[in-house]
Every structure is written in C-alpha cells, then in structure tokens.
Amino acid sequence: MDINDSPFSLSNHNAYQYWREKKLINFTNNIDKLMITIDNIKQPSHNEINALFKLTDQYNLAFYRFNNPSLNFSYNKQKVIQLASYFGLNQFDKNICADEDRLTSITVTKHEGQHQYIPYSNKRLSWHTDGYYNTLEQKIHSIILHCEHPAKSGGESLILDHDIAYILLRDENPDYIQAFMQPNAMTIPANILEGKEIRAAQSGSVFSINSRGGLHMRYSARLRNIEWQQNSATLEAVEFLQNLWENGSPYILRYTLQAHEGLLCKNVLHCRTAFKDNKNPKKKRLLYRGRYFDQILRV
Numbered sequence: 001m002d003i004n005d006s007p008f009s010l011s012n013h014n015a016y017q018y019w020r021e022k023k024l025i026n027f028t029n030n031i032d033k034l035m036i037t038i039d040n041i042k043q044p045s046h047n048e049i050n051a052l053f054k055l056t057d058q059y060n061l062a063f064y065r066f067n068n069p070s071l072n073f074s075y076n077k078q079k080v081i082q083l084a085s086y087f088g089l090n091q092f093d094k095n096i097c098a099d100e101d102r103l104t105s106i107t108v109t110k111h112e113g114q115h116q117y118i119p120y121s122n123k124r125l126s127w128h129t130d131g132y133y134n135t136l137e138q139k140i141h142s143i144i145l146h147c148e149h150p151a152k153s154g155g156e157s158l159i160l161d162h163d164i165a166y167i168l169l170r171d172e173n174p175d176y177i178q179a180f181m182q183p184n185a186m187t188i189p190a191n192i193l194e195g196k197e198i199r200a201a202q203s204g205s206v207f208s209i210n211s212r213g214g215l216h217m218r219y220s221a222r223l224r225n226i227e228w229q230q231n232s233a234t235l236e237a238v239e240f241l242q243n244l245w246e247n248g249s250p251y252i253l254r255y256t257l258q259a260h261e262g263l264l265c266k267n268v269l270h271c272r273t274a275f276k277d278n279k280n281p282k283k284k285r286l287l288y289r290g291r292y293f294d295q296i297l298r299v
C-alpha cells in the first residue's frame with residue numbers, strides 16, 4: 001500500500017478519520033464478545049477459526065477457550081502450536097528461554113546463568129510490546145499466550161490495542177506520531193551478561209507500517225534501559241503514554257486468563273499485575289507463549 005493512501009499518513013486526514021471512526025465505534029471492553037470457545041481442540045471448526053480471525057482483524061486481538069482440554073500438558077501445548085498455525089503463525093522467535101518445542105513456558109523460575117528476567121518472576125510487568133529489542137528484520141508481529149494454570153491471585157493482563165494508542169497520541173498531537181515514526185526514536189542498549197554482549201544495541205521507530213498496511217508498535221514503558229530520542233515531541237509522547245498507564249483509560253482491557261484460555265494477538269500493548277503463586281508446585285502459574293515473525297492471516 002502506498003503510504004499516502006494509508007490512514008497512517010499524517011497528510012491523509014480523510015483516510016485517518018474514516019479508519020479512526022471505525023475503530024472507536026466497534027470498540028468493546030466486553031471480554032465475552034472477544035472470546036471464542038473451541039469445542040474440540042483436536043480439530044477447531046471452520047467457524048471457530050473464522051470467528052477468531054475476524055476478531056483479530058477488527059481488534060488486533062481475540063481470546064479463546066479450549067472446551068475439552070487434555071490432562072496432559074504437553075498435548076495441550078501441541079494444540080496451542082496447531083491453533084496458531086491456522087493463522088499462518090509458524091516462524092517462532094526462539095528467545096533464549098524458549099522450550100524445545102519453541103513455545104516459552106512462563107512460570108516463576110530461575111534460568112541458569114541468565115539475568116533474573118521479570119517475566120519469569122511473580123513481579124508486575126510494565127507496559128510493552130513483545131520483542132521491542134529485536135532487530136528490524138525480526139519484528140514480532142503476532143503472539144499467542146495460553147494459560148495452563150492461573151496464579152492463586154493476581155497475574156491479571158491489561159491490554160491496549162496499539163491502533164487505539166496511535167489514535168490517542170495522534171488526536172493529542174500529530175507531532176507525537178511524527179516523532180514515533182522516526183527510525184531512531186528509541187534505542188535499546190546492548191544486553192551484556194557477565195561482560196559478554198548477548199544482544200547488540202538496537203535502534204528503531206515506535207510505529208511502523210507492516211507489509212499488509214497495518215500498524216506495528218515497538219515500545220517499552222521501562223524507564224531504565226531505553227534511550228529515547230532527545231527532542232520535545234518524542235519526550236512528550238513518551239510522557240503521554242506514561243500518564244495513560246498511570247491514569248488508566250476506558251480503552252484498556254483487563255482480564256485474567258483462566259486455565260485453558262488464551263490470547264491470540266497482533267503484538268498489542270500489554271502488561272501484567274504481580275501475582276501470588278499456589279504453594280502446590282503442580283499448580284504454579286503456567287502460561288505458554290509463542291512469538292512469531294509472521295502476521296496473522298487466514299490460511
């Protein structure tokens with residue numbers, strides 16, 4: 001798509017207004033309307049897959065629930081991988097904590113010889129999109145997050161469709177969008193572990209347009225470890241988002257995934273509240289996450 005025909009072109013006011021209106025009119029924070037039950041995980045139906053696809057098309061996200069989960073964790077895990085494949089999601093980002101089957105088990109754990117990463121603790125996780133530190137060639141376009149066991153309490157997900165974050169920023173000041181589209185808007189310093197560089201420094205824009213004309217967002221609310229471009233528009237845009245996280249917004253969804261429920265999304269903005277784990281080690285909070293370089297499509 002020519003950028004000038006896109007709603008994301010700052011000079012195309014009409015296309016933006018049309019797209020904006022459609023996004024906001026259809027917005028819902030009713031999770032039931034965003035949840036599709038999959039009756040038979042062995043073989044999700046055509047209608048179930050279509051319904052999930054339609055939701056991701058409109059909202060950049062969809063929830064699902066497995067109706068007949070197995071008692072066998074690894075079987076369920078295979079079905080999560082299979083479900084993602086119905087949407088063309090096959091190219092995993094194998095991060096350093098991923099399991100052999102390429103999904104990552106998110107549970108409280110210590111990874112030998114690695115940093116104590118917050119995702120694998122019971123701490124609050126601040127707002128971000130996944131893989132914000134990846135290279136530009138390895139952008140994370142899609143995620144599946146599946147719950148095998150919720151926490152005893154807490155561990156709630158807060159989610160904001162990044163299209164709506166874009167609308168809020170652009171309505172406040174189009175200069176914020178201009179700043180966030182710059183290829184050096186944010187830099188993530190190199191990841192150094194025990195004196196060895198395990199990831200080089202990475203600069204990139206916050207917003208970019210993907211090959212199918214949709215919006216991609218790269219963002220982390222962490223105050224440390226992010227170097228923002230030092231100009232007033234960028235810094236004000238960063239502050240605008242920080243205020244949004246602190247003050248809340250009716251556009252932010254809140255949901256705690258229950259056992260055998262999951263989220264399929266186009267790497268929307270998300271964060272997680274702190275949680276308390278069950279004392280029984282077999283009932284510890286356990287989520288599976290797949291990060292993909294592919295974009296969600298109906299195959």
Ligand SMILES: [Fe+2]
Pocket residue numbers: 128129130270
């Ligand atoms: Fe994440």
